[in-house]
Amino acid sequence: MKQVHHPSAVDMFEDIISVSKGKKIVMFLDYDGTLSPIVDDPDQAFMSDDMRGTVRKLARYFPTAIVSGRCRDKVYNFVQLAELYYAGSHGMDIKGPSKGSKNSKKVYKELLDKTKSIEGVRVENNKFCVSVHFRCVDEKKWGELSQQVSLVLKEYPKLKLCQGRKVLEIRPIIKWDKGKALQFLLQSLGYAKCNDVFPIYIGDDRTDEDAFKV
Numbered sequence: 001m002k003q004v005h006h007p008s009a010v011d012m013f014e015d016i017i018s019v020s021k022g023k024k025i026v027m028f029l030d031y032d033g034t035l036s037p038i039v040d041d042p043d044q045a046f047m048s049d050d051m052r053g054t055v056r057k058l059a060r061y062f063p064t065a066i067v068s069g070r071c072r073d074k075v076y077n078f079v080q081l082a083e084l085y086y087a088g089s090h091g092m093d094i095k096g097p098s099k100g101s102k103n104s105k106k107v108y109k110e111l112l113d114k115t116k117s118i119e120g121v122r123v124e125n126n127k128f129c130v131s132v133h134f135r136c137v138d139e140k141k142w143g144e145l146s147q148q149v150s151l152v153l154k155e156y157p158k159l160k161l162c163q164g165r166k167v168l169e170i171r172p173i174i175k176w177d178k179g180k181a182l183q184f185l186l187q188s189l190g191y192a193k194c195n196d197v198f199p200i201y202i203g204d205d206r207t208d209e210d211a212f213k214v
């Protein structure tokens with residue numbers, strides 16, 4: 001895979017401070033890989049107390065939202081800060097578009113069944129989306145897994161496949177992603193048409209790119 005070099009926000013801290021002068025900062029934070037370390041077991045991706053303390057402090061100064069691929073309840077259980085805004089399932093779980101959730105449950109069960117013979121696979125039900133993890137799968141088996149997932153998805157024309165960090169993400173084909181969620185949250189906060197607002201979004205995965213674009 002081609003290595004892409006992204007500029008570091010830390011190196012440009014002074015520039016960020018300078019362009020945000022006089023504006024109201026709004027913080028958007030991805031969860032996995034940003035607030036928590038990347039680990040083999042998705043259920044063990046805990047954030048540290050130090051990080052929780054930092055986010056708590058941040059939210060005292062700026063409206064702060066967590067935007068995650070995980071379902072809202074799950075990410076809330078990890079973060080446990082009631083004062084934040086939460087957008088789960090890649091932003092689909094703020095207001096809850098109900099379409100797709102029945103499909104997700106069905107495809108989750110099918111994916112569990114069709115991939116159970118591949119050692120190390122982990123299928124995670126994220127309510128509106130499903131994640132198929134291959135971090136713990138032997139690299140030689142990645143092709144077979146991807147084929148199985150594609151075969152299952154053939155029967156679901158309303159679902160699409162995206163890739164994250166050693167994870168295949170199954171999502172409904174609707175015009176909703178982390179970028180749209182960010183716009184929605186800004187609007188709900190009453191900042192949609194303000195020129196003096198400077199939203200900051202921090203994330204580590206491909207699905208965060210929809211939000212970076214916004």
Ligand SMILES: O=P(O)(O)OC[C@H]1O[C@H](O[C@H]2O[C@H](CO)[C@@H](O)[C@H](O)[C@H]2O)[C@H](O)[C@@H](O)[C@@H]1O
Nearest residue numbers: 031032038039040042045068069131135165167
């Ligand atoms: O948008 P995010 O909050 O970053 O969620 C994206 C996916 O994150 C999780 O998977 C990733 O982290 C796991 C734990 O560190 C790691 O084992 C896995 O390889 C990573 O892809 C989460 O489990 C997925 O459901 C999210 O969609």
